[in-house]
Amino acid sequence: MNIKHTLLVGASLLAMTSCQDNGGSKETTEKKADRKLLDPANLDTTVNPGDNFFMYANGSWLRNNPIPGSETRWGSFNELQENNYNALHALLAEAANDKNAKSGSAAQKVGDMYRTGMDSAAADKAGITPMNGILSRIDGITDANGVLAEVAKAHTEGMGQLFSVAVYPDDKNVTKNIAQFYQGGIGMPDRDYYFNKDARTSAIRDAYQQYLVKMLTLMGSDSTTAKKDAADIYKLETALANASMTRVEMRDPYKLYNKYDLAGLNKLTPGIDWKVMFQNMKLSGQDSCIVGTPKFFQEVARQLKATPLDVWKKYLKFHAVNDIAPYLSKNFSDLQFDFYGKTVRGQQEQKPRWKRVLNVVDGSVGELLGQMYVDKNFKPEAKERMLNLVNNLQQTYADRIKRLDWMSEATKQKALAKLNTFMKKIGYPDKWRDYGKLTIVNNNYVQNVMNASAFEYDYMINKLGKPVDKTEWQMTPPTVNAYYNPAFNEIVFPAGILQYPFFDQDADDAVNYGGIGAVIGHEMTHGFDDQGRQYDADGNLHDWWTPEDATKFNQKAGVVISQFNNYKVLDSVAVNGSLTIGENLADLGGLAIAYEAFKKTKQGQGNEKIDGFTPDQRFFLSWAQVWRANTRPEEMASRIITDPHSPNEWRCNGPLSNMPEFYQAFNIQPTAKMYRPDSLKAKVW
Ligand SMILES: [Zn+2]
Numbered sequence: 001m002n003i004k005h006t007l008l009v010g011a012s013l014l015a016m017t018s019c020q021d022n023g024g025s026k027e028t029t030e031k032k033a034d035r036k037l038l039d040p041a042n043l044d045t046t047v048n049p050g051d052n053f054f055m056y057a058n059g060s061w062l063r064n065n066p067i068p069g070s071e072t073r074w075g076s077f078n079e080l081q082e083n084n085y086n087a088l089h090a091l092l093a094e095a096a097n098d099k100n101a102k103s104g105s106a107a108q109k110v111g112d113m114y115r116t117g118m119d120s121a122a123a124d125k126a127g128i129t130p131m132n133g134i135l136s137r138i139d140g141i142t143d144a145n146g147v148l149a150e151v152a153k154a155h156t157e158g159m160g161q162l163f164s165v166a167v168y169p170d171d172k173n174v175t176k177n178i179a180q181f182y183q184g185g186i187g188m189p190d191r192d193y194y195f196n197k198d199a200r201t202s203a204i205r206d207a208y209q210q211y212l213v214k215m216l217t218l219m220g221s222d223s224t225t226a227k228k229d230a231a232d233i234y235k236l237e238t239a240l241a242n243a244s245m246t247r248v249e250m251r252d253p254y255k256l257y258n259k260y261d262l263a264g265l266n267k268l269t270p271g272i273d274w275k276v277m278f279q280n281m282k283l284s285g286q287d288s289c290i291v292g293t294p295k296f297f298q299e300v301a302r303q304l305k306a307t308p309l310d311v312w313k314k315y316l317k318f319h320a321v322n323d324i325a326p327y328l329s330k331n332f333s334d335l336q337f338d339f340y341g342k343t344v345r346g347q348q349e350q351k352p353r354w355k356r357v358l359n360v361v362d363g364s365v366g367e368l369l370g371q372m373y374v375d376k377n378f379k380p381e382a383k384e385r386m387l388n389l390v391n392n393l394q395q396t397y398a399d400r401i402k403r404l405d406w407m408s409e410a411t412k413q414k415a416l417a418k419l420n421t422f423m424k425k426i427g428y429p430d431k432w433r434d435y436g437k438l439t440i441v442n443n444n445y446v447q448n449v450m451n452a453s454a455f456e457y458d459y460m461i462n463k464l465g466k467p468v469d470k471t472e473w474q475m476t477p478p479t480v481n482a483y484y485n486p487a488f489n490e491i492v493f494p495a496g497i498l499q500y501p502f503f504d505q506d507a508d509d510a511v512n513y514g515g516i517g518a519v520i521g522h523e524m525t526h527g528f529d530d531q532g533r534q535y536d537a538d539g540n541l542h543d544w545w546t547p548e549d550a551t552k553f554n555q556k557a558g559v560v561i562s563q564f565n566n567y568k569v570l571d572s573v574a575v576n577g578s579l580t581i582g583e584n585l586a587d588l589g590g591l592a593i594a595y596e597a598f599k600k601t602k603q604g605q606g607n608e609k610i611d612g613f614t615p616d617q618r619f620f621l622s623w624a625q626v627w628r629a630n631t632r633p634e635e636m637a638s639r640i641i642t643d644p645h646s647p648n649e650w651r652c653n654g655p656l657s658n659m660p661e662f663y664q665a666f667n668i669q670p671t672a673k674m675y676r677p678d679s680l681k682a683k684v685w
Helices: 010-014 026-034 053-064 076-096 106-118 120-126 129-139 144-156 199-218 223-242 262-268 274-280 294-306 309-327 330-345 353-364 366-377 380-403 409-420 445-461 509-526 547-565 581-598 615-626 633-642 648-656 660-665
Strands: 073-075 163-170 173-183 259-261 288-291 423-427 483-485 490-494 568-570 629-631
Touching: 053 615, 053 648, 073 076, 076 106, 076 353, 076 366, 076 629, 106 353, 106 366, 106 445, 120 330, 120 445, 129 144, 129 309, 129 445, 144 274, 144 294, 144 309, 144 445, 163 294, 163 445, 173 294, 199 223, 199 309, 199 330, 199 633, 223 294, 223 309, 259 262, 262 274, 262 288, 262 294, 309 330, 309 445, 330 633, 353 366, 353 445, 380 409, 380 423, 380 490, 380 509, 380 581, 483 509, 490 509, 509 581, 509 615, 547 581, 547 648, 568 633, 581 615, 581 648, 615 648, 615 660, 629 633
Parallel strands: 173 288, 423 490
Antiparallel strands: 073 629, 163 173, 259 288, 483 490
């Protein structure tokens, strides 16, 4: 399975920050002297730290920093992102203005991608015409096999019609890459949107049906036809959603591991000829694949017979345009934003065009832009310092595993073996991707986006039949995020996250350990969360636990699940403890490991106050400020359904209320709202 346990999801996937430290100029030095790494002015000291530490640590900041109209969340990350956007903006402008860039060079590809993206006049003039080829291809379909051929063709063009396909190591033999098929094909962000009964979700469901009508009208239908077609498309999507697995079900890697050969696949989905499908998807020569969600594909086969051809054609056309809408003329991109940005997430206005295009450059030729970024903005010393921190945390984690009172010696040995074989990637890849075969033209943005998508598809399927390449990265260097990948048993920290508030050369250890230290611990703990623990040191899905230890782990995880189920977020909406269990375990373990590692430092062993706070208090304040953010209620509700991470306030407070060291640092009493008696304090790792 393609599990990639990240620190965050969503907008932050393409979120970036810059390294402000650009060589110690006078201006930079002065800024540094002025800067307070933990600014007491951000606190709200009218809040009792034990009632809500997130508000205590960040309350004044939250009040003084409302969310800009173009954002759905605004926090410490975003402040950095702004600087990073500006740094990348300068690189893009330079590349776009480079008249001497050789055709096919990095500067030409990055520059032309950006310049064509910025040409809104050309996009407005073209209207829907860039889609004409695909739309008339769909018009020409005459039967169900034609529908499947179109879906296959769209995949080779990098557009994920109807289902998703990926090439990843086989979970039970990770030295071999294999094609993997998963559910897809719906227009709302999750299958739950089609069925949840609460008022918020019902309203979004209504708006989506209206959106279908509006988009079909904009594509040229009259209003009566658009209404009828919208209802048909919605009905088809609802059937697909109904056969889809929930996100909680998909946390079980064994449920997703269903291996089929071609004969088995044909039998699973009568009417779909997978030999032809494989040929059309450029997968010929593959004799087997993994189907993550078999029930979904059975439903596809059923609907190919039950749903009229005409509806399928409308469905394919809508989804083709819906996918490309952000790159089309203003009327299309505005309409698309109105539903997915404004209605679903509460975003009031689109981000400025240059930021949107910048995100597309990062998502398409990200390692070309990333190379330019690290050349100017990343210092090798940071890599060295980070590696030291990672090694400290790894050693501390090992000590903690040895001391665990609930785990047998046999399982401990296996856990330590796994911990000691973590592969560590820091900053940027040792080997950059080759974009030689990607053509970026100087006059057609939609064409460039499609070329990049098709290039990505070819890159992906070319991995089949080749040895698994463990040097690959799944995030670009400027990304403010980190991940653990169970198949590679690796922890990965892009250059973008190795900055304040996570990491700062000048900060005291309390700040760095409460920030990047907890992030490192978080990613390491993913190797041992509800999913990660099921993979062994080699990355294979293989049970290395004694049954007693597994039972004890599940009991302990159960305590954390109920803890988070009880956090009410807004209206009647609560955190989904089962969906967020992996991330909550990673936060809890990560913070505890980072704290223990911090206590080995000179500052951790001393008692010297800075700005009136003890070293321990500064450690916990640093943790809290990493998560400071205002979030729109729509964004919050959307994330409760789709995001495996808990909302920031509870990510901050949840782990703290399990830590005796936090209670001690801030003298938390049983009357405090965050107080949990010892019997309910969760400790796993
Ligand atoms: Zn995570």
